[in-house]
Amino acid sequence: MRVARGELWVGRAFLLVLMTFTILPFISIFMTALHPSGTVPGGLEWPAVPQWGNFVDAFKVADMPTLLASSTFIVLAVVPVSLIISTMAGFAIGLLRIHGARILLFLFVFGLTLPFPGIIIPIYFLERAVGIYNTRFAIVLPLIGLYMPFAVFWMRAHFVNMPTEISEAARVDGASSWDLFWRIHVPLARAPIASLGILMSIWTWNQFLLALVLVENPSQRTMAGALGAFQGHYATDIPLLCAGTILILVPTLVLFILFQRQIITALLQGSVKG
Amino acid sequence: MTSDNHPVAPALSRRTFLPRIVRRETILGWLFVLPALAMYALFVLTPLVLTIKYSFYKWNGVTPAIWVGLKNYLTIFQVPDLIGTIYNAFWLVVWFSFIPVGLGLVVASVIHRVATGRLGAIARTVLFLPQVIPLVAAGIIWGWLLALPGLINQILKAVGLGAITRAWLGDFHWALPAVGVIGIWVLLGFCTVLLLTGMTKVDPSLYESARIDGASWFKEFLAITVPLLRNEIGVCLTVTVIAALAAFDIVYVATAGGPGNATAVPGIQIYVLAFAQRSVGLASALAVMLMILVVVVIIPIQWLSRESAQ
Numbered sequence: 001m002r003v004a005r006g007e008l009w010v011g012r013a014f015l016l017v018l019m020t021f022t023i024l025p026f027i028s029i030f031m032t033a034l035h036p037s038g039t040v041p042g043g044l045e046w047p048a049v050p051q052w053g054n055f056v057d058a059f060k061v062a063d064m065p066t067l068l069a070s071s072t073f074i075v076l077a078v079v080p081v082s083l084i085i086s087t088m089a090g091f092a093i094g095l096l097r098i099h100g101a102r103i104l105l106f107l108f109v110f111g112l113t114l115p116f117p118g119i120i121i122p123i124y125f126l127e128r129a130v131g132i133y134n135t136r137f138a139i140v141l142p143l144i145g146l147y148m149p150f151a152v153f154w155m156r157a158h159f160v161n162m163p164t165e166i167s168e169a170a171r172v173d174g175a176s177s178w179d180l181f182w183r184i185h186v187p188l189a190r191a192p193i194a195s196l197g198i199l200m201s202i203w204t205w206n207q208f209l210l211a212l213v214l215v216e217n218p219s220q221r222t223m224a225g226a227l228g229a230f231q232g233h234y235a236t237d238i239p240l241l242c243a244g245t246i247l248i249l250v251p252t253l254v255l256f257i258l259f260q261r262q263i264i265t266a267l268l269q270g271s272v273k274g
Numbered sequence: 275m276t277s278d279n280h281p282v283a284p285a286l287s288r289r290t291f292l293p294r295i296v297r298r299e300t301i302l303g304w305l306f307v308l309p310a311l312a313m314y315a316l317f318v319l320t321p322l323v324l325t326i327k328y329s330f331y332k333w334n335g336v337t338p339a340i341w342v343g344l345k346n347y348l349t350i351f352q353v354p355d356l357i358g359t360i361y362n363a364f365w366l367v368v369w370f371s372f373i374p375v376g377l378g379l380v381v382a383s384v385i386h387r388v389a390t391g392r393l394g395a396i397a398r399t400v401l402f403l404p405q406v407i408p409l410v411a412a413g414i415i416w417g418w419l420l421a422l423p424g425l426i427n428q429i430l431k432a433v434g435l436g437a438i439t440r441a442w443l444g445d446f447h448w449a450l451p452a453v454g455v456i457g458i459w460v461l462l463g464f465c466t467v468l469l470l471t472g473m474t475k476v477d478p479s480l481y482e483s484a485r486i487d488g489a490s491w492f493k494e495f496l497a498i499t500v501p502l503l504r505n506e507i508g509v510c511l512t513v514t515v516i517a518a519l520a521a522f523d524i525v526y527v528a529t530a531g532g533p534g535n536a537t538a539v540p541g542i543q544i545y546v547l548a549f550a551q552r553s554v555g556l557a558s559a560l561a562v563m564l565m566i567l568v569v570v571v572i573i574p575i576q577w578l579s580r581e582s583a584q
Contacts, residue, residue, distance in 0.1 A: 011388035043425025089310035098303030115520030117541035118565040122324035145317025206408035208523045224408035
């Protein structure tokens, strides 16, 4: 590769500047979180005496164990169900090619363009009417529905590319449609199912609007929803707010660093297919 | 790949019992689709239809609704604060979409050209980081950075620009661009990594021969990178334009639409109208307009990127 020396260094400097732009906000809130609670420090200022206790305070004030449990419950209620039903639907549309498959596909794809704020109002009134408003199911059930366009589209994209020979061979051996699905095609679809699971877990954990509108009690919300409430209460105590924000970020960041390859790939494939 | 086509010969030889199999398959297939379809119909399609229905009524959510026809839509066009949210949404498209995609193209091609090794890998991971944190957290972090004592003003003072420091998110002129910067921070990494993946798929010999001819970075960028990445650029634009038009989390946390209505976008206004002011009909009309807007903007992007990808 022939690249001029000057260009090499300009390019690298440019990347370093952008990386700084990305990282500096995290460093700023970290330093701010170490200042005495209630003070207003500068944006990038190492405190005279670092107040590590702020993290303990934020942990207690925000009631982190409850929040973690609530978010985990919501993820565990949303993701497996969504995976199962979207895989089944993707299988039927992409591989069985049932009558009406094209219309079904169009119907689901249409849902990809719908922004959440567009349909949140009736969801609120429907949930009040059936009595699940202000419970975790108020978030769980609509999220499963809202994920269906993407999830079905994603799984269909996998199944539509499976060679028909596999299914035919199984049919000749006398496999029923259910055997075909459960014994043969689900094991073959492990990779796309795993990526979809990662994506939906992140989206659920970070879901804010549904939590804000449909659940009043922060301890029944997702992590992002709880963070919104925390900000409402402690907007004036900046060090404590920063400490709380960091605590809420830590699980996501740790997961990202552990699984970054899978997460990046999943997010990219997700957008390309969508 | 021919896997998309049904094999013709075996199908013909089984003609006699095919219809029954097909019918059973179809019934079974629909059973497979049913749970997903039911959840989708219940929590997406029904609310969609209801939103359209509400938009023709005046309703406070409690007392009986009154049919008003298209009056809510007229109101949106007449009240500056309401139609203003649509203008603001378009402004956000510049910040959330055009800048991240444009800058992302530059960054990706720089990584591709001068940092294929470890620096490139680190840059990818670092730039992608804001994409995985909740948008709410991004809003809180930047709310503090852009505050009067925050980091941005501290940097400006340090480089001798103390005169222009201000509470950025509280300033009528600067609040929207300030929110836009948060969007750049969140979306730049996503665009960069997506475009970079596209670049690695381009035949390397194209770049090699360009370099042997001594093509500058800029020439290579215009002649090879941009034309061959139309598809990826289309995807980036689609995702980021939807993020801009339907923005809610960042704006709600950073400014809540203020000061005044300087950063009010449709998502925020729908929330305020429906759940604070109890004008459910008006909020629904704005929601319908938002959904139409997204479709109208997305279709030409999809059309252009697909068309040219052939």
